[in-house]
Amino acid sequence: MRFELQQIAVCFFVIIFLLCPLVLLLASCAFAQEQPFKFEHITIADGLSENKINCITKDKLGYMWFGTENGLNRFDGYAIKSWRWQQGNPTALLTNNIKFK
Secondary structure (H helix, E strand, O other), X not given: OHHHHHHHHHHHHHHHHHHHHHHHHHHHHXXXXXXXXXOOOOOHHHOOOOOOEEEEEEOOOOOEEEEEOOEEEEEOOXXXXXXXXXXXXXXXXXXXXXXXX
């Protein structure tokens, strides 16, 4: 009787602590999908107001926003639109040095 309990305990240990993690590991590998990243270098040649970026954020519409010392830039995946301070324009940026907080 004691030998049977030891066999049951060993089988339980093997199933719980060795086979279950192995099955979970194999299952996670089988269903994992690698999603490639798309990365582009954007420079002043592409329309960025300056190459040095102070801050980056992405809004809920998917636009990427870049704050530089020479204005605010919005990238839609195709083109860059820039906003800068303009003397005498009350609707322009207050400064060209953009830093998000």
